[in-house]
Amino acid sequence: MVIGKSYAFGRLDRCLKVSLLEEHVGEPISLEERSSESISERNCLSGESTNIELNPFRYLEIGIVAGVPVSINGQSLSPASLLAELNEIGWKHGIGRIDMVQNRLVGMKSRGVYKTPGGTLMAAAVRELEALTLDRETTQWKDMVALTYAELVYAGRWFDPLRQSLETIAATTTSSVTLKLYRGSASVASRKSPFSLYREDNQTDADGFIRLYVGGGHLSSLLTCLLCLIQK
Known part of the structure; x- marks a missing residue:
């Protein structure tokens, strides 16, 4: 099953079509064999090991405005074009494939192999920027x-x-996150935002709070120990 706009990769003639607007759900021949690995030939949107080995690590900056990815390495793109580009980039680095057993509406369980490299990269970038711009509560x-x-x-x-x-929560999730893509993983290299709640001076200000916060417990422990010594 292919969801969204389809796109044919020239080099992947084994794959009929792959989705560039959401996810590709593969149903390989071995899908019902829960103890067997799904056939890699159907993994059109997630690179095979040979493909990953040919692509060294890469840094990728994703620009985000109000929680919505809008650019790649400073180049603004439409939502469809941006996801298409991220899908192709993520595929080359083997990112975005998951083999899972899920619960269907009718109550039965089924196994699916999902490939969405672009969605995986966007979700990772947005989550990291939220960690920088949203408070704990x-x-x-x-x-x-x-x-x-x-x-x-x-x-x-x-x-x-x-x-x-619910969209209002993402108003301050704006700026960019740089991801490092390497051998099937996408790790965060850097993040920045004018709405960042992170302040370097907060680290020193926290010293006084920590002393006050734990002071009562420490004092109580000391008094208890002193009482024990007196009783002995």
């Missing part, structure tokens, strides 16, 4: 409502007032 609340948001989108309720109201 907002981050916790976002995690709680994330499932509700996902269910609304999955059900096609994009214009639902509730979904639209």
